């Protein structure tokens with residue numbers, strides 16, 4: 001028994017990833033690009049050997065869900081699952097015609113053997129944004145994944161939602177030094193590498209065991225580089241004298257990331 005995770009694309013140009021077990025899969029956000037890119041991503045899902053039961057959507061920004069991706073989801077009959085406020089923003093932005101595709105939940109829901117909990121996170125003004133905690137029952141134990149894609153701050157509630165995760169999906173948007181040098185509009189809505197390191201440290205401090213894997217994503221093109229977030233996290237844990245027991249994977253912007261298997 002295991003759970004698997006793969007990012008298909010990650011960043012302001014588009015986000016889509018898949019979490020799955022032996023029985024079913026959940027897409028997490030779905031905005032791979034044009035309609036051809038959307039179809040290609042759904043083909044990747046089939047190649048992974050699973051069928052997606054739904055798309056969990058964190059918020060209505062176009063790099064997480066958009067008119068292209070909704071059209072393809074409707075074509076294949078794949079429902080969108082999100083907070084009622086996110087649903088309202090999706091239909092306001094992309095058309096009421098998609099309302100029938102969307103199922104909403106406030107706190108917790110069950111889908112295809114997964115239990116999904118959500119909590120609101122602070123992101124961009126006017127956009128209700130969720131983080132997810134997802135539990136999948138296995139033969140001998142439960143597996144837990146948590147997903148924090150777009151946020152600019154975190155609270156005790158968020159650390160508690162992420163505690164004891166086997167897999168943590170977390171944004172590490174920008175390096176503070178590069179941001180100072182090059183600047184980037186919108187970076188104030190996202191976690192810096194240092195904030196991501198502090199988030200991970202907070203989660204580990206509240207967990208009985210550290211995550212097995214951490215998928216870092218939503219890296220800024222101008223103000224980050226793939227080697228920087230893992231180095232920042234390592235330095236942070238070193239400073240706090242906490243051994244780092246998990247592996248970090250950085251999700252590429254426009255290509256599939258590593259296949260992460262949690263046994």
Ligand SMILES: [Zn+2]
Nearest residue numbers: 059061123150
């Ligand atoms: Zn966003």
